[in-house]
Amino acid sequence: MDTVLAIETTNLTRRYNGLIAVNQLNLTVPRGIIFGFLGPNGAGKSTTIRMLTGLLPPTEGTARVGGFDIRTQSMEVKRCIGVAPEELGLYERLTVVEQLELVGRLYGLSSAELARRIPSLLELMGLADSADKLILDYSQGMRKKAALACALIHTPEILFLDEPFQGIDPIATKALKEVLRDMVQRRGTTVFFSTHVMELAERFCEEVGIIHKGQLLTVGGVAELRARAGLSESASLEDVFVRTVGGEAEDNALLDWLTGAEGTL
Numbered sequence: 386m387d388t389v390l391a392i393e394t395t396n397l398t399r400r401y402n403g404l405i406a407v408n409q410l411n412l413t414v415p416r417g418i419i420f421g422f423l424g425p426n427g428a429g430k431s432t433t434i435r436m437l438t439g440l441l442p443p444t445e446g447t448a449r450v451g452g453f454d455i456r457t458q459s460m461e462v463k464r465c466i467g468v469a470p471e472e473l474g475l476y477e478r479l480t481v482v483e484q485l486e487l488v489g490r491l492y493g494l495s496s497a498e499l500a501r502r503i504p505s506l507l508e509l510m511g512l513a514d515s516a517d518k519l520i521l522d523y524s525q526g527m528r529k530k531a532a533l534a535c536a537l538i539h540t541p542e543i544l545f546l547d548e549p550f551q552g553i554d555p556i557a558t559k560a561l562k563e564v565l566r567d568m569v570q571r572r573g574t575t576v577f578f579s580t581h582v583m584e585l586a587e588r589f590c591e592e593v594g595i596i597h598k599g600q601l602l603t604v605g606g607v608a609e610l611r612a613r614a615g616l617s618e619s620a621s622l623e624d625v626f627v628r629t630v631g632g633e634a635e636d637n638a639l640l641d642w643l644t645g646a647e648g649t650l
């Protein structure tokens with residue numbers, strides 16, 4: 386089903402026992418943009434991504450991803466998305482090549498196509514020299530790169546990346562950003578990703594959304610959010626974030642022992 390919206394959530398809610406991790410989320414993301422999902426630790430970003438990608442059922446509400454309902458059309462949703470979740474979801478006892486072959490085959494890619502795609506993904510991620518190692522023996526950043534390669538192997542229409550740039554080196558970061566931008570511009574791919582890096586989100590995203598304590602506080606272009614927060618044009622996305630979330634740090638006398646303000650150093 387074709388629709389101009391990549392993602393449309395309707396009162397999407399997730400509770401963990403008594404805690405509301407995502408509360409009545411109503412969010413639309415048009416196709417063909419890079420969308421940054423921002424929020425403090427524990428805000429509900431990963432929970433939202435897990436629900437949108439079929440890794441976790443919602444408690445209430447629903448969403449459409451690529452035009453398909455996540456509750457009733459989960460196979461169709463899975464076919465059109467790529468996901469690199471927070472927990473990565475790799476098989477430790479495989480090499481990255483075996484992992485990519487496995488994921489690629491699940492998506493119906495032929496051996497010839499896999500032979501074409503896998504080396505180029507390893508090159509993109511700087512993993513070519515470590516292709517024969519077990520994932521078990523990978524560093525943290527190498528694991529993240531392997532998970533990102535898995536998300537890309539089948540050329541998905543909609544990509545969900547949970548903190549994709551966290552822990553990967555500047556060379557891979559630059560290469561990945563360029564590839565994602567090209568996918569968006571040339572193929573109309575949609576990229577939905579979470580991050581804590583405000584400078585990156587400001588430069589990289591067409592739209593951002595800020596979630597806090599499970600509630601979506603604001604969505605739009607950075608300029609729009611800046612105006613909504615009552616900040617001047619020179620304000621950064623970091624300023625917007627702090628103003629919107631309400632986390633302005635006050636002079637904290639409780640930390641004088643640490644900061645040296647009590648003159649003990």
Ligand SMILES: Nc1ncnc2c1ncn2[C@@H]1O[C@H](COP(=O)(O)OP(=O)(O)OP(=O)(O)O)[C@@H](O)[C@H]1O
Nearest residue numbers: 401404405406424425426427428429430431432433
């Ligand atoms: N499996 C779980 N069981 C119970 N509570 C959970 C579980 N996963 C997440 N939570 C809680 O749900 C809330 C949202 O967590 P979530 O992982 O979605 O946050 P996040 O925005 O991704 O944070 P971070 O930036 O730290 O990754 C938090 O209060 C967290 O403690």
Ligand SMILES: [Mg+2]
Nearest residue numbers: 430431432471
């Ligand atoms: Mg998270």
